[in-house]
Amino acid sequence: MADVILSLSQVNKTYVTRKNGRNRNVWAVRNVSFDLKRQHIVALVGESGSGKSTIAKLITGVERSDAKSGSILFEQKPLAEWRRHMREYRRHVQMVFQDPYAALNPLNPVNYAVGRPLTNYKKLRGQAREQEIEQILQQVHLTPVREFANKLPFELSGGQLQRVVIARALASSPKLIVADEPVSMLDVSIRAEVIGLIDELRTQAGVSFLYITHDLISARLLADEIVVLYRGTVVESGDAKTVVREALHPYTQLLLQAIPNPWAPEQDENFDMSLLERTGDDTGCVFRSRCPHAMEACAKTAPTLQPHGEKQQVACLLYSAESREPVNS
Numbered sequence: 020m021a022d023v024i025l026s027l028s029q030v031n032k033t034y035v036t037r038k039n040g041r042n043r044n045v046w047a048v049r050n051v052s053f054d055l056k057r058q059h060i061v062a063l064v065g066e067s068g069s070g071k072s073t074i075a076k077l078i079t080g081v082e083r084s085d086a087k088s089g090s091i092l093f094e095q096k097p098l099a100e101w102r103r104h105m106r107e108y109r110r111h112v113q114m115v116f117q118d119p120y121a122a123l124n125p126l127n128p129v130n131y132a133v134g135r136p137l138t139n140y141k142k143l144r145g146q147a148r149e150q151e152i153e154q155i156l157q158q159v160h161l162t163p164v165r166e167f168a169n170k171l172p173f174e175l176s177g178g179q180l181q182r183v184v185i186a187r188a189l190a191s192s193p194k195l196i197v198a199d200e201p202v203s204m205l206d207v208s209i210r211a212e213v214i215g216l217i218d219e220l221r222t223q224a225g226v227s228f229l230y231i232t233h234d235l236i237s238a239r240l241l242a243d244e245i246v247v248l249y250r251g252t253v254v255e256s257g258d259a260k261t262v263v264r265e266a267l268h269p270y271t272q273l274l275l276q277a278i279p280n281p282w283a284p285e286q287d288e289n290f291d292m293s294l295l296e297r298t299g300d301d302t303g304c305v306f307r308s309r310c311p312h313a314m315e316a317c318a319k320t321a322p323t324l325q326p327h328g329e330k331q332q333v334a335c336l337l338y339s340a341e342s343r344e345p346v347n348s
């Protein structure tokens with residue numbers, strides 16, 4: 020499909036860690052599949068440790084997926100082929116990190132941070148480089164541009180710094196930006212502005228975004244599609260509004276119930292937070308031990324992502340023809 024810019028199919032990543040003198044496999048990403056269409060925003064949502072950053076690292080080429088694992092296609096070309104042209108790949112696929120303070124060199128002014136990729140990737144110098152820096156700073160609303168261009172990171176607020184990081188990512192004219200929790204370290208009052216900027220850049224600069232977040236509400240606001248991850252596995256995905264309005268997977272439903280709702284305090288009081296705690300059971304469905312609807316079959320079968328209606332996919336035996344006898348009732 021020509022309008023799909025990024026496609027992950029059955030991607031796996033296992034880390035080998037050492038504990039008590041023994042090697043232990045940590046399965047960070049399991050059989051993950053999803054597509055990102057051109058100029059679309061896909062939100063990757065999940066709690067801490069669900070594999071979001073690992074997926075970002077696999078897509079940006081920082082980490083390699085397991086041997087004999089599925090494929091990552093960018094512009095219909097496997098990442099394995101792009102690895103021979105990594106410089107070109109990095110130009111097309113940029114990353115924005117969570118912490119703008121750590122992402123920028125404190126000794127370099129804004130125009131250096133934004134200008135470097137212009138020199139590296141576009142060979143721009145002198146006046147042409149200056150003009151492009153100005154245009155990019157305008158695009159991220161760091162105005163008056165001349166004032167901001169010479170500022171050092173310590174002279175900027177968190178929100179302004181994240182705009183500089185986004186400007187630096189934009190400088191190579193990327194087709195895709197992977198933004199790993201880009202607003203979670205920012206003050207709540209400026210999160211909406213940065214989210215608004217991402218939306219604007221998608222429309223005006225034609226960039227596609229993978230927006231990584233803990234937060235289903237910002238995902239619903241910004242994204243076209245949502246992919247819900249639980250312990251490295253996609254449990255639900257589909258049209259953002261549909262996934263939030265008609266969540267199918269018990270985990271997505273729990274995430275939605277856990278969102279503080281000032282208009283429905285009694286709902287929050289009744290919500291059992293222990294359902295969101297992790298346990299270490301790895302057989303059958305990954306969510307089985309926390310699932311309020313667990314059935315016997317869930318211990319035996321790991322459900323795969325299946326279409327449900329026209330706009331959603333879900334990996335849950337509740338929506339398949341398997342046994343429906345509850346285990347924990």
Ligand SMILES: Nc1ncnc2c1ncn2[C@@H]1O[C@H](COP(=O)(O)OP(=O)(O)OP(=O)(O)O)[C@@H](O)[C@H]1O
Binds near residue numbers: 036045065068072
């Ligand atoms: N380099 C590594 N070595 C070993 N295990 C790792 C490594 N990187 C990640 N992991 C493990 O992989 C799993 C997924 O981690 P990841 O950082 O992708 O989660 P995340 O969803 O980004 O979490 P957070 O929301 O806290 O950023 C975790 O269990 C983590 O401990």
Ligand SMILES: [Mg+2]
Binds near residue numbers: 071072073199
């Ligand atoms: Mg992370």
